[in-house]
Amino acid sequence: MDHLKKREGWNKALKKYQADNPPKVSLRPLELSFEVRLEMARNQARIITPTLVGREFDLLLVWERSNHCVCLCACGRYAAEVSENGLIKGTVKDCGHRAAETLRISRYRRARKVKLRAKEARAERKRVLTLLKKRKRKPARKFWGLSA
Numbered sequence: 001m002d003h004l005k006k007r008e009g010w011n012k013a014l015k016k017y018q019a020d021n022p023p024k025v026s027l028r029p030l031e032l033s034f035e036v037r038l039e040m041a042r043n044q045a046r047i048i049t050p051t052l053v054g055r056e057f058d059l060l061l062v063w064e065r066s067n068h069c070v071c072l073c074a075c076g077r078y079a080a081e082v083s084e085n086g087l088i089k090g091t092v093k094d095c096g097h098r099a100a101e102t103l104r105i106s107r108y109r110r111a112r113k114v115k116l117r118a119k120e121a122r123a124e125r126k127r128v129l130t131l132l133k134k135r136k137r138k139p140a141r142k143f144w145g146l147s148a
Helices: 003-020 034-042 082-091 099-134 138-146
Strands: 061-065 069-073 077-082
Touching: 003 034, 003 061, 034 061, 034 138, 061 077, 061 082, 069 082, 069 138, 077 082
Parallel strands: none
Antiparallel strands: 061 069, 069 077
16 A cells, blocks of 8 residues: 555544544644654654654554554544554554455355355256256156056
């Protein structure tokens, strides 16, 4: 995923987050604009930031930090409670949309297999019925050995 698509997703997530959590006047964790945080995320390999705010971890961008980190995901959602250790170790890479997507795809594939099996079974039944219709049946008299 290129950086422009990530930025679009982070903008969507930021709008959702700000709609759900209006800014508090008395407590603001860090007064940095979105562009400054993105620049910090781009330069995270070169500049070691003492805080996680503004850093990018795979698809997540750390937005706020209190007890847990609030991260914006590139898919357009935000993850409210992400542990710092999970971000640093690399165990948390997104908001959970990848796991949901793989589950959805596996269910879709399973349903396709079931439909294919049912279609094959119908075709087999049809083939057997056509074979039964085409067979020559002996008249009852000859079968039972009755003479006319």
